Amino acid sequence: MDPVEALDRIAFLLERSLAPTYRVRAFRAAARTLSGLSPEEVRERAAAGSLERLNGVGPKTAQVVLEALAGEVPGYLRKLEDEAAGEPAEQAEQAGRELRALLRGDCHLHSDWSDGGSPIEEMGRTAAQLGHEWAALTDHSPRLTVARGLSADRLREQLDVVAELNETWAPFRLLTGIECDILEDGSLDQDPELLGMLDVVVVSVHSKLRMDARSMTRRMVAAVRDPHSDVLGHCTGRLLTGRGRPESQFDADEVFAACRETGTALEVNSRPERQDPPRRLLRRAVEAGVLFSIDTDAHAPGQLDWQILGCARAQECGVPPERVVTTWSMDELLAWTRERKVPSGVPGG
Structure with a gap:
């Protein structure tokens, strides 16, 4: 799964559920930061463990990126999708x-x-x-x-x-x-x-x-x-x-x-x-x-x-x-x- 798409989808679902603005901004900010990098640089930073050195990327958003790069649906995104099904x-x-x-x-x-x-x-x-x-x-x-x-x-x-x-x-x-x-x-x-x-x-x-x-x-x-x-x-x-x-x-x-x-x-x-x-x-x-x-x-x-x-x-x-x-x-x-x-x-x- 593309990491930027995963981050944007999480932000979308948080907004849809009226989550606090600060939570939404964290994922929007990380998505904007990563969208300015090439896919190769994102993978290199992930392998080197340096994602969190990027402006706007924290532990939770970095974990989403790592799981997406591994070909998984990130756990946090899966949780939000499940919750959305009952909204x-x-x-x-x-x-x-x-x-x-x-x-x-x-x-x-x-x-x-x-x-x-x-x-x-x-x-x-x-x-x-x-x-x-x-x-x-x-x-x-x-x-x-x-x-x-x-x-x-x-x-x-x-x-x-x-x-x-x-x-x-x-x-x-x-x-x-x-x-x-x-x-x-x-x-x-x-x-x-x-x-x-x-x-x-x-x-x-x-x-x-x-x-x-x-x-x-x-x-x-x-x-x-x-x-x-x-x-x-x-x-x-x-x-x-x-x-x-x-x-x-x-x-x-x-x-x-x-x-x-x-x-x-x-x-x-x-x-x-x-x-x-x-x-x-x-x-x-x-x-x-x-x-x-x-x-x-x-x-x-x-x-x-x-x-x-x-x-x-x-x-x-x-x-x-x-x-x-x-x-x-x-x-x-x-x-x-x-x-x-x-x-x-x-x-x-």
Whole structure:
């Protein structure tokens, strides 16, 4: 087994299981170090017992390299693969596999430009390896300082980075985007002119999550009606793990009606600790006739594999595949985000 592939696979599985960031970084760092060496030099260092002298290689990662070079599946990797077989993503595979097979992209992922843990290049490359035709990079907007939200200048700089990467990635394409904070009055936290330059705009509430239902409804409807809004992200804001967080209170029927009227998609957030919206609201959104975007909200490469969780919930709740924008081709998606044109056969198209 190739040592770099083994190290990358371990990091992927750790990310997928929400392992502590420091554990993931150890394997990512070792993989980057070894990828800069020739296979011959790696073997020579392994034979001489000098792997741990390399920057970023420690006892555990060196052991993985030695076992891979011996033609074995490293023990630590085998252990993680066995554990992954019992994770929610694996358990959901049967329920969501039909819809997952139709997906072509992901409208919501983060890089280390905001609060993600990996460079843009790693996120895009992994999305392509998972079979996506496109994915949208949606780092946070400036008001969310705790997540290192992007100022207008940093976002413009990011656009240049994405354009350069896309020159080498065809036919896969990383779309430009943002996860834009919905401010208390329903306005969006970024320069409107700059929002108009992006391929995908996800709008989400990240503050004042406990405001009264009437105010929250007005806030969310105003954001959905903004012409730059494409996807309403994790609409209830709930968290199911740790100390948890209750759902924000709002008139779901009014918000979903605004989504239907404006052609804004409702996100089916696939993160295990979010599972947002809850099933009861997801079924009401189906009845309301809205579009959907099944997204990972990934903050690391391994988390891009979580879409099966959202697919399982969407299938269970009767979400029509033709109304899922992440099943659309890139051209169809961009026609929708730019002009609200939807493919033939989709209600309203």
